[in-house]
Amino acid sequence: MFDIVLLGLNHKTAPVALRERLAFSKEGVVDALEALKKEPVISEVLICSTCNRVEILIASENGQAAVETAKAIISEFKNIPVPQFEDVLYIHKGDEAVRHIFRVASSLDSMMVGEPQILGQIWYSCYKRDFRYYS
Numbered sequence: 001m002f003d004i005v006l007l008g009l010n011h012k013t014a015p016v017a018l019r020e021r022l023a024f025s026k027e028g029v030v031d032a033l034e035a036l037k038k039e040p041v042i043s044e045v046l047i048c049s050t051c052n053r054v055e056i057l058i059a060s061e062n063g064q065a066a067v068e069t070a071k072a073i074i075s076e077f078k079n080i081p082v083p084q085f086e087d088v089l090y091i092h093k094g095d096e097a098v099r100h101i102f103r104v105a106s107s108l109d110s111m112m113v114g115e116p117q118i119l120g121q122i123w124y125s126c127y128k129r130d131f132r133y134y135s
Contacts, residue, residue, distance in 0.1 A: 002043060003063030006097035007070055007089050008055030014088040022078055022085060024049040035073050041065045048104060057101050067091060 009019065024032055029047050036045045036056075044059040054074075060066035071089075075082045092100045 002059040002061060003066070004057070004059055004094055004097045005063040005067055006055060006057045006092045006100055007067050008048075008053060009085065009088045009090070010053035010055070013090060014085070018085060018088065019052065019054065021080060022054045022074065023051060024054065024077075028077065032073060032077055035077070036070065039066075039069050039073075041069055046101070048101075053104070055101070055104065057097060063093060 009022065011019070014022075024047065029049055032047055033045060036042050036047075036058075041060050041062055042058055043061070046057040048055045048057075056070045056074075058066045058070060071082050071086065074080075074085070
């Protein structure tokens with residue numbers, strides 16, 4: 001059985017300067033997904049990266065190891081040591097992670113409730129182990 005975990009930071013937990021440093025471009029999302037999919041501990045992954053949030057939703061047989069792996073990949077890609085951003089991360093597990101990503105997708109967790117762009121950004125960044133990208 002898979003664990004579902006989400007780690008992220010947003011406008012409520014991190015200052016804008018740090019969010020800007022950790023945000024992924026469209027190309028960066030693809031590269032990060034490629035790196036994450038190579039990790040055996042990660043079965044499925046989604047990255048949501050905007051100016052106000054960076055979140056990674058993961059399905060894994062070992063949720064804690066997947067979270068540590070994701071932190072390491074963020075650190076590597078952004079050239080920022082984990083301790084410099086770890087304190088502003090939130091981690092949701094199971095139903096809480098699923099509930100959170102649905103709140104994000106429906107823009108209930110946005111600075112501007114109801115803004116339509118976030119759903120497209122989430123759709124673009126999905127990856128499943130069957131090696132297809134959805135865009």
